[in-house]
Amino acid sequence: MALIDRLGETLDKGQGSGIILSTVDSLLDWARGKSLWAMPMGTACCAMELIAASFNKFDFDRHGTFPRPDPRHTDVMIVAGTITKKMAPAVKQLYEQMADPKWVIAMGNCAVSGGIFYYDTYSVVRGVDEFLPVDVYIAGCPPRPESLQDAVFRLRERIATESIAPDRRREAVLTLPGSADISFGVRPGDHGADEQGGAR
Protein backbone atom coordinates (compact mmCIF):
# COMPACT_ATOMS: atom_id res chain seq x y z
CA MET A 1 0.00 0.00 0.00
CA ALA A 2 1.35 3.37 -0.92
CA LEU A 3 2.09 5.90 1.73
CA ILE A 4 -0.53 8.23 0.33
CA ASP A 5 -3.23 5.70 1.07
CA ARG A 6 -2.45 5.97 4.80
CA LEU A 7 -2.76 9.72 4.74
CA GLY A 8 -4.63 10.24 7.99
CA GLU A 9 -2.50 7.79 9.93
CA THR A 10 0.68 9.36 8.59
CA LEU A 11 -0.42 12.85 9.46
CA ASP A 12 -1.15 11.76 13.00
CA LYS A 13 2.31 10.25 13.39
CA GLY A 14 3.83 13.38 11.92
CA GLN A 15 2.59 15.25 15.00
CA GLY A 16 1.06 18.07 13.02
CA SER A 17 4.10 18.84 10.93
CA GLY A 18 1.99 18.75 7.74
CA ILE A 19 4.78 17.24 5.69
CA ILE A 20 4.14 14.05 3.68
CA LEU A 21 6.80 12.19 1.79
CA SER A 22 5.65 10.10 -1.17
CA THR A 23 6.76 9.06 -4.61
CA VAL A 24 5.39 10.72 -7.70
CA ASP A 25 4.11 7.34 -8.89
CA SER A 26 2.08 6.59 -5.80
CA LEU A 27 0.68 10.12 -5.70
CA LEU A 28 -0.34 9.97 -9.37
CA ASP A 29 -1.77 6.45 -9.12
CA TRP A 30 -3.75 7.47 -6.05
CA ALA A 31 -5.14 10.53 -7.80
CA ARG A 32 -5.89 8.78 -11.08
CA GLY A 33 -7.44 5.67 -9.55
CA LYS A 34 -9.88 7.53 -7.34
CA SER A 35 -11.25 9.88 -9.94
CA LEU A 36 -12.05 7.74 -12.96
CA TRP A 37 -14.41 9.80 -15.02
CA ALA A 38 -16.17 7.56 -17.49
CA MET A 39 -16.87 7.95 -21.17
CA PRO A 40 -20.17 6.04 -21.46
CA MET A 41 -19.91 4.29 -24.82
CA GLY A 42 -23.35 2.71 -24.52
CA THR A 43 -24.69 1.21 -27.73
CA ALA A 44 -27.08 -1.53 -26.64
CA CYS A 45 -28.86 -3.06 -23.64
CA CYS A 46 -25.72 -2.99 -21.47
CA ALA A 47 -26.10 0.79 -21.52
CA MET A 48 -29.22 0.40 -19.38
CA GLU A 49 -27.11 -1.19 -16.65
CA LEU A 50 -24.48 1.48 -17.15
CA ILE A 51 -27.12 4.17 -16.67
CA ALA A 52 -28.51 2.37 -13.64
CA ALA A 53 -25.01 2.24 -12.19
CA SER A 54 -24.67 6.01 -12.20
CA PHE A 55 -28.12 6.73 -10.74
CA ASN A 56 -29.16 6.86 -7.11
CA LYS A 57 -29.45 3.15 -6.33
CA PHE A 58 -25.82 2.33 -7.15
CA ASP A 59 -24.42 5.86 -7.23
CA PHE A 60 -21.04 5.51 -8.92
CA ASP A 61 -20.27 9.10 -8.07
CA ARG A 62 -19.39 7.99 -4.53
CA HIS A 63 -16.49 5.99 -6.03
CA GLY A 64 -15.34 8.95 -8.10
CA THR A 65 -16.66 7.43 -11.33
CA PHE A 66 -18.82 9.92 -13.06
CA PRO A 67 -20.12 9.79 -16.65
CA ARG A 68 -19.17 12.69 -18.86
CA PRO A 69 -20.51 13.06 -22.38
CA ASP A 70 -17.26 14.57 -23.63
CA PRO A 71 -14.30 12.26 -24.36
CA ARG A 72 -11.84 15.04 -23.53
CA HIS A 73 -13.02 15.08 -19.91
CA THR A 74 -12.76 11.36 -19.32
CA ASP A 75 -10.25 8.76 -18.17
CA VAL A 76 -11.95 5.45 -18.84
CA MET A 77 -14.10 4.42 -21.78
CA ILE A 78 -16.80 1.95 -20.78
CA VAL A 79 -17.83 0.15 -23.95
CA ALA A 80 -21.29 -1.12 -23.07
CA GLY A 81 -22.95 -2.85 -25.96
CA THR A 82 -22.62 -4.34 -29.41
CA ILE A 83 -20.15 -2.57 -31.66
CA THR A 84 -20.93 -2.95 -35.33
CA LYS A 85 -18.39 -2.62 -38.10
CA LYS A 86 -19.99 0.67 -39.05
CA MET A 87 -19.81 1.96 -35.46
CA ALA A 88 -16.21 0.88 -34.82
CA PRO A 89 -14.49 3.86 -36.51
CA ALA A 90 -16.59 6.26 -34.42
CA VAL A 91 -15.67 4.42 -31.20
CA LYS A 92 -12.02 4.52 -32.17
CA GLN A 93 -12.23 8.23 -32.90
CA LEU A 94 -13.82 8.90 -29.51
CA TYR A 95 -11.08 6.86 -27.83
CA GLU A 96 -8.43 8.85 -29.63
CA GLN A 97 -10.04 12.08 -28.43
CA MET A 98 -9.61 11.06 -24.79
CA ALA A 99 -6.64 12.56 -23.00
CA ASP A 100 -3.87 10.30 -21.72
CA PRO A 101 -3.73 8.40 -19.43
CA LYS A 102 -6.78 6.45 -20.53
CA TRP A 103 -8.24 3.01 -19.94
CA VAL A 104 -10.96 0.86 -21.48
CA ILE A 105 -13.53 -1.39 -19.81
CA ALA A 106 -15.31 -3.85 -22.12
CA MET A 107 -18.71 -4.34 -20.51
CA GLY A 108 -20.84 -7.31 -21.50
CA ASN A 109 -20.41 -10.26 -23.82
CA CYS A 110 -20.84 -8.24 -27.01
CA ALA A 111 -18.02 -5.87 -26.14
CA VAL A 112 -15.87 -8.79 -24.94
CA SER A 113 -16.24 -11.16 -27.88
CA GLY A 114 -19.28 -10.32 -29.97
CA GLY A 115 -21.45 -12.38 -27.60
CA ILE A 116 -24.57 -13.80 -29.19
CA PHE A 117 -23.54 -12.13 -32.44
CA TYR A 118 -20.34 -14.16 -32.74
CA TYR A 119 -21.79 -16.68 -35.21
CA ASP A 120 -23.69 -16.03 -38.43
CA THR A 121 -23.43 -12.27 -38.21
CA TYR A 122 -21.98 -10.11 -40.94
CA SER A 123 -22.07 -6.75 -39.18
CA VAL A 124 -20.69 -7.12 -35.64
CA VAL A 125 -17.11 -6.62 -34.44
CA ARG A 126 -16.08 -9.64 -32.35
CA GLY A 127 -14.95 -7.75 -29.28
CA VAL A 128 -13.68 -4.20 -28.95
CA ASP A 129 -10.19 -5.56 -28.29
CA GLU A 130 -9.90 -5.91 -32.05
CA PHE A 131 -9.24 -2.18 -32.19
CA LEU A 132 -8.95 -0.86 -28.59
CA PRO A 133 -6.55 -1.81 -25.77
CA VAL A 134 -8.97 -3.25 -23.21
CA ASP A 135 -7.91 -3.23 -19.54
CA VAL A 136 -10.86 -4.95 -17.84
CA TYR A 137 -13.42 -7.34 -19.29
CA ILE A 138 -16.83 -7.89 -17.69
CA ALA A 139 -18.80 -10.95 -18.75
CA GLY A 140 -22.58 -10.97 -18.65
CA CYS A 141 -25.52 -10.37 -20.92
CA PRO A 142 -25.93 -7.78 -19.58
CA PRO A 143 -23.78 -7.61 -16.42
CA ARG A 144 -25.34 -6.06 -13.35
CA PRO A 145 -24.13 -2.68 -12.06
CA GLU A 146 -22.28 -4.49 -9.26
CA SER A 147 -20.10 -6.14 -11.91
CA LEU A 148 -19.27 -2.77 -13.37
CA GLN A 149 -18.44 -1.57 -9.87
CA ASP A 150 -16.12 -4.55 -9.45
CA ALA A 151 -14.49 -3.76 -12.80
CA VAL A 152 -13.79 -0.20 -11.69
CA PHE A 153 -12.18 -1.54 -8.49
CA ARG A 154 -10.05 -3.94 -10.49
CA LEU A 155 -9.04 -1.18 -12.85
CA ARG A 156 -8.07 0.87 -9.80
CA GLU A 157 -5.88 -2.01 -8.57
CA ARG A 158 -4.26 -2.10 -11.96
CA ILE A 159 -3.67 1.63 -12.00
CA ALA A 160 -2.07 1.39 -8.55
CA THR A 161 0.71 -0.73 -10.09
CA GLU A 162 1.39 1.62 -12.98
CA SER A 163 4.47 3.78 -13.12
CA ILE A 164 5.25 6.80 -15.19
CA ALA A 165 8.91 5.79 -15.23
CA PRO A 166 9.04 3.40 -18.22
CA ASP A 167 7.51 5.97 -20.51
CA ARG A 168 9.97 8.62 -19.38
CA ARG A 169 12.92 6.29 -19.84
CA ARG A 170 11.74 5.35 -23.31
CA GLU A 171 11.66 8.99 -24.31
CA ALA A 172 14.93 10.03 -22.69
CA VAL A 173 17.07 9.74 -25.76
CA LEU A 174 18.90 12.91 -26.58
CA THR A 175 20.18 13.47 -30.08
CA LEU A 176 22.98 15.96 -30.53
CA PRO A 177 23.85 17.26 -33.97
CA GLY A 178 26.86 15.55 -35.44
CA SER A 179 27.25 12.98 -32.71
CA ALA A 180 26.01 9.54 -31.78
CA ASP A 181 22.82 9.21 -29.76
CA ILE A 182 23.42 9.80 -26.08
CA SER A 183 21.12 7.68 -24.09
CA PHE A 184 19.90 8.43 -20.57
CA GLY A 185 18.53 5.37 -18.91
CA VAL A 186 17.38 2.33 -20.84
CA ARG A 187 16.22 2.44 -24.40
CA PRO A 188 13.65 -0.02 -25.67
CA GLY A 189 15.30 -3.28 -26.60
CA ASP A 190 18.41 -2.62 -24.52
CA HIS A 191 17.31 -4.62 -21.47
CA GLY A 192 19.34 -7.69 -22.42
CA ALA A 193 22.61 -5.78 -22.64
CA ASP A 194 22.09 -4.28 -19.18
CA GLU A 195 21.40 -7.59 -17.54
CA GLN A 196 24.60 -9.01 -18.92
CA GLY A 197 26.58 -6.27 -17.26
CA GLY A 198 27.56 -4.44 -20.41
CA ALA A 199 29.42 -1.18 -19.80
CA ARG A 200 27.30 1.86 -20.45
Add this chain to the structure above:
Amino acid sequence: MNIAALREHLCATYPDLCPLFSIEFGDGVLSVDPDRLLEAAGNLKDLGFDRLSVVTAVDRPTHFELVYRLYARPMSAAVFIKCNVDRENPRVHSLAGLWPAALWQERETFDMFGIIFEGHPDLRRILLPDDWEGYPLRKDYQDETLIRRPDYI
Protein backbone atom coordinates in the same frame (compact mmCIF):
# COMPACT_ATOMS: atom_id res chain seq x y z
CA MET B 1 -63.34 -3.73 -42.35
CA ASN B 2 -62.97 -7.50 -42.48
CA ILE B 3 -61.33 -9.49 -45.25
CA ALA B 4 -64.54 -10.52 -46.99
CA ALA B 5 -65.79 -6.95 -47.17
CA LEU B 6 -62.40 -5.79 -48.44
CA ARG B 7 -62.44 -8.42 -51.16
CA GLU B 8 -65.91 -7.39 -52.20
CA HIS B 9 -64.91 -3.74 -52.27
CA LEU B 10 -61.77 -4.48 -54.30
CA CYS B 11 -63.57 -6.71 -56.80
CA ALA B 12 -66.35 -4.17 -57.30
CA THR B 13 -63.91 -1.33 -57.99
CA TYR B 14 -61.12 -3.13 -59.88
CA PRO B 15 -62.41 -6.38 -61.38
CA ASP B 16 -59.06 -7.14 -63.03
CA LEU B 17 -57.33 -7.26 -59.62
CA CYS B 18 -59.94 -9.64 -58.23
CA PRO B 19 -58.31 -12.91 -59.43
CA LEU B 20 -54.97 -11.84 -57.92
CA PHE B 21 -56.48 -11.48 -54.45
CA SER B 22 -56.19 -14.34 -51.98
CA ILE B 23 -56.33 -14.88 -48.25
CA GLU B 24 -53.22 -16.25 -46.55
CA PHE B 25 -53.29 -16.88 -42.79
CA GLY B 26 -56.21 -14.49 -42.41
CA ASP B 27 -54.58 -11.61 -44.28
CA GLY B 28 -55.51 -10.26 -47.68
CA VAL B 29 -52.71 -10.77 -50.21
CA LEU B 30 -52.51 -9.36 -53.70
CA SER B 31 -49.97 -11.28 -55.81
CA VAL B 32 -48.83 -9.29 -58.82
CA ASP B 33 -46.16 -9.50 -61.49
CA PRO B 34 -43.32 -6.95 -61.41
CA ASP B 35 -44.56 -5.15 -64.51
CA ARG B 36 -48.02 -4.66 -63.00
CA LEU B 37 -46.82 -3.68 -59.52
CA LEU B 38 -46.95 0.08 -59.97
CA GLU B 39 -50.42 -0.01 -61.52
CA ALA B 40 -51.84 -2.33 -58.87
CA ALA B 41 -50.30 -0.30 -56.06
CA GLY B 42 -51.76 2.87 -57.54
CA ASN B 43 -55.17 1.26 -57.68
CA LEU B 44 -54.93 0.24 -54.05
CA LYS B 45 -53.93 3.74 -53.10
CA ASP B 46 -56.98 5.09 -54.90
CA LEU B 47 -59.05 2.56 -53.01
CA GLY B 48 -58.01 4.21 -49.73
CA PHE B 49 -54.75 2.52 -48.73
CA ASP B 50 -52.98 5.69 -47.67
CA ARG B 51 -50.19 4.18 -45.60
CA LEU B 52 -47.25 1.98 -46.57
CA SER B 53 -46.15 0.19 -43.40
CA VAL B 54 -43.48 -2.23 -44.56
CA VAL B 55 -41.33 -2.98 -47.58
CA THR B 56 -39.22 -6.08 -47.30
CA ALA B 57 -38.20 -9.16 -49.25
CA VAL B 58 -37.86 -12.90 -48.77
CA ASP B 59 -35.09 -14.90 -50.41
CA ARG B 60 -36.85 -17.93 -51.92
CA PRO B 61 -34.83 -20.67 -53.64
CA THR B 62 -35.85 -19.57 -57.12
CA HIS B 63 -36.79 -15.91 -56.75
CA PHE B 64 -37.06 -12.93 -54.42
CA GLU B 65 -40.49 -12.30 -52.99
CA LEU B 66 -41.09 -8.61 -52.38
CA VAL B 67 -43.60 -7.91 -49.62
CA TYR B 68 -45.42 -4.62 -49.13
CA ARG B 69 -47.91 -4.06 -46.35
CA LEU B 70 -50.50 -1.36 -46.92
CA TYR B 71 -52.95 0.08 -44.43
CA ALA B 72 -56.10 2.07 -45.05
CA ARG B 73 -56.81 4.32 -42.11
CA PRO B 74 -60.35 5.30 -43.26
CA MET B 75 -61.36 1.65 -43.57
CA SER B 76 -59.13 0.16 -40.82
CA ALA B 77 -58.04 -2.47 -43.33
CA ALA B 78 -54.67 -3.94 -44.19
CA VAL B 79 -53.48 -5.74 -47.28
CA PHE B 80 -50.22 -7.24 -48.45
CA ILE B 81 -48.78 -6.97 -51.95
CA LYS B 82 -46.47 -9.79 -52.93
CA CYS B 83 -44.37 -9.60 -56.03
CA ASN B 84 -41.93 -12.25 -57.27
CA VAL B 85 -38.85 -10.89 -58.96
CA ASP B 86 -36.09 -12.64 -60.81
CA ARG B 87 -33.16 -13.69 -58.63
CA GLU B 88 -30.50 -13.03 -61.27
CA ASN B 89 -31.76 -9.61 -62.32
CA PRO B 90 -33.97 -8.29 -59.52
CA ARG B 91 -35.57 -5.13 -60.83
CA VAL B 92 -38.89 -3.61 -59.96
CA HIS B 93 -40.41 -0.15 -60.18
CA SER B 94 -40.16 2.02 -57.09
CA LEU B 95 -43.32 2.93 -55.18
CA ALA B 96 -41.74 6.06 -53.71
CA GLY B 97 -43.88 8.21 -55.98
CA LEU B 98 -47.03 6.85 -54.36
CA TRP B 99 -45.94 6.66 -50.72
CA PRO B 100 -42.86 8.64 -49.62
CA ALA B 101 -42.46 6.06 -46.83
CA ALA B 102 -41.03 3.78 -49.51
CA LEU B 103 -37.93 5.96 -49.90
CA TRP B 104 -35.97 4.58 -46.96
CA GLN B 105 -37.61 1.15 -46.89
CA GLU B 106 -36.69 0.48 -50.50
CA ARG B 107 -33.15 1.65 -49.74
CA GLU B 108 -33.02 -0.88 -46.92
CA THR B 109 -34.33 -3.65 -49.17
CA PHE B 110 -31.73 -2.69 -51.74
CA ASP B 111 -29.07 -2.67 -49.02
CA MET B 112 -29.92 -6.14 -47.72
CA PHE B 113 -31.10 -7.99 -50.85
CA GLY B 114 -29.71 -6.00 -53.78
CA ILE B 115 -33.07 -5.44 -55.41
CA ILE B 116 -32.97 -2.49 -57.80
CA PHE B 117 -35.93 -0.14 -57.46
CA GLU B 118 -36.16 1.69 -60.77
CA GLY B 119 -37.18 5.32 -60.49
CA HIS B 120 -36.07 5.64 -56.88
CA PRO B 121 -34.54 9.13 -56.54
CA ASP B 122 -31.69 8.14 -54.18
CA LEU B 123 -31.05 4.41 -54.25
CA ARG B 124 -27.93 3.82 -52.16
CA ARG B 125 -27.05 1.86 -49.02
CA ILE B 126 -28.75 3.04 -45.84
CA LEU B 127 -27.61 0.76 -42.99
CA LEU B 128 -24.33 -0.74 -44.15
CA PRO B 129 -21.22 1.30 -44.95
CA ASP B 130 -21.15 2.72 -48.47
CA ASP B 131 -18.19 0.54 -49.51
CA TRP B 132 -19.81 -2.74 -48.42
CA GLU B 133 -19.69 -5.57 -50.93
CA GLY B 134 -22.53 -8.05 -51.26
CA TYR B 135 -26.05 -8.21 -49.90
CA PRO B 136 -26.00 -9.90 -46.49
CA LEU B 137 -29.60 -11.08 -46.16
CA ARG B 138 -29.29 -13.23 -49.27
CA LYS B 139 -29.05 -16.88 -48.30
CA ASP B 140 -25.89 -17.35 -50.37
CA TYR B 141 -24.08 -14.38 -48.81
CA GLN B 142 -20.47 -15.05 -47.87
CA ASP B 143 -17.60 -12.95 -46.65
CA GLU B 144 -14.25 -13.84 -45.15
CA THR B 145 -15.16 -12.68 -41.62
CA LEU B 146 -18.42 -14.59 -41.36
CA ILE B 147 -18.24 -17.53 -38.92
CA ARG B 148 -20.92 -20.15 -39.37
CA ARG B 149 -22.43 -21.66 -36.25
CA PRO B 150 -21.23 -25.26 -35.81
CA ASP B 151 -23.90 -27.93 -35.86
CA TYR B 152 -23.29 -29.10 -32.30
CA ILE B 153 -24.36 -25.81 -30.70
